[in-house]
Amino acid sequence: MNDTCKLTMLGTGSALVTKCYNTCFTIHTPQTMLLVDAGGGNGILAQLEKAEIKLGDVHHVFITHAHTDHIIGVLWVLRIFIQYALRGMVDSQLHIYGHDKSLLVLRTMIELMLPAKLQKQIGTIVLLHEIKDGDSLSIEDLNLTSFDILSTKEKQFGFLAVLPDGKRLCCLGDEPYNPANEQYAKDADWLLAESFCLYAHRDIFKPYEKSHVTVKDAAEQAEALGVKNLVIYHTEDKNIDRRKELYTAEAKAHYNGNVFVPEDLETIIL
């Protein structure tokens, strides 16, 4: 078990969901754990607790973009982390990685919303690292390369994570695959991709108007890219009781690899 890597989905929903949490997840390796986004509020604290992840054990956070459903939870994570550190409950730092816009938003929230005593710990207990398109990060045994997904609505970074065993996990953030990122996504072992809803429900949920796509679209893309495993997230929640079954069936009709439509708190062995 010790050398297994796993993905724990803390949330699987899009921005406006109420029946699950916003999309965010952890990647655990033998040496580290990376939290990717933190959802839209202090629900992140509940999700971490339910997943039995101690907040003080989170030392690395990657922010994809500064939309509310991804970044506000990060404020909660760093706030509680600092409180733990000031009480002597954690002895290492919290590293937060994001592009210039994400860090601008995070710094502004910190400045306007957190008490001075906590603010003072930015730069000591909490370190904010600005990343650029194509930057590589070594996070213990996890190697990450960030890439700009070239969103037309909000600057957003995805990443390619190389796991200790060499497997490649590509996270596209919460927008559809952009061919400019082929070098990262092609032949990946794992592709994490948004699907707002079923293709059959496109007229109800109107994904294309929101810079999102359907399960069928994501599955066809995964097939074209030759990825081995497709994880679908950032969905609507009106069909959540049957989401796994319905979305899996639609994806499998267009993609020959393994399909994962996780529920909140589900763990996938990588």
Ligand SMILES: [Zn+2]
């Ligand atoms: Zn989102």
